[in-house]
Amino acid sequence: MSVSEVVAPTWFGRVRTYLREMFPVGPRLLVAAILFFEIYFVLLLNEGVTEFRLGAGELVGAWSVFAFLLVLRIADDLKDVDVDLRLFAHRPLPSGRVRTADLRVLLGIVVAVTTVLNVAFMNNLPYFALLFGYGTAMSLWFFAKSKIQPNLFLALITHNPVLMVLNVYILSFGVIKYGLDPFSLTTFLLAWTMYFPGLIWEVARKIRAPRDETAYVTYSKLWGYQKAARFVLLLIWLDVATNVALVFAVSRLALIPLALNVLWITRTILRWRRDPDAFAIAPAVDRYTYTVEGLMVVAVATYLTLGYF
Structure with missing residues (x-):
């Protein structure tokens, strides 16, 4: 057709x-x-x-x-x-x-x-x-x-x-x-913490293993897959630092899954750097981002319904 x-x-x-x-x-x-x-x-x-x-x-x-x-x-x-x-x-x-x-x-x-x-x-x-x-x-x-x-x-x-x-x-x-x-610390941190997920997603979706590269221009092709993955990991740690500072005022308990999530994605990216052909990095980064944003939403919703804990 x-x-x-x-x-x-x-x-x-x-x-x-x-x-x-x-x-x-x-x-x-x-x-x-x-x-x-x-x-x-x-x-x-x-x-x-x-x-x-x-x-x-x-x-x-x-x-x-x-x-x-x-x-x-x-x-x-x-x-x-x-x-x-x-x-x-x-x-x-x-x-x-x-x-x-x-x-x-x-x-x-x-x-x-x-x-x-x-x-x-x-x-x-x-x-x-x-x-x-x-x-x-x-x-x-x-x-x-x-x-x-x-x-x-x-x-x-x-x-x-x-x-x-x-x-x-x-x-x-x-x-x-x-x-x-x-111009408070809160507005400064919020401007950044909601900026990092988009930046992380934009870079991670253009990182590929060497065998998967095509004519499409990617960060892994420009910088090498090792440096590109390291850059994403740096952004993730900056992201979680701003999240911790903001979530603490809403829910202390939310910090536990937040820490576990960043440890998981750190380990995952380090594994990918050792063996980039084992799996694609972008879906893992997406999972990290969705989890972080989900935790923020749950923390806010819980505070609004049950109060601080």
């Missing part, structure tokens, strides 16, 4: 195909809500706030996280279409099952709706403008495509900080709403 025979006849059908394969709405909404409320409640609990004034702003904030991540996904597909035609021809856009115009319309709708909601309900519009302004600059390769696109490390240091900007957007809402110190 040719590609033309499976192209959905309507815009809604083509967009549904794109979202199903590239950005499943249900799981991504859940991730966005977890990210927003995890930062929100860890901030408040570490600052001693236990009486919460929840309203429409929190829902709009969670939606804005979802919308921004969707915007990044669309922008990446639009700006990387030439590369995807060579390396990921099965994806909806390079395969022709979704058109460039479809994604541009979807992008416009998402940005317009999110802007209106932020103007109507949020207290941190300058940070919203900063977030989407940074996202726009990313989609344009910071006006230096010829230098950034072929340089994987340069792409990392220019694009990955957007996760920090997203964290600051969330933090600014809680800080302004409750009149908190924007």
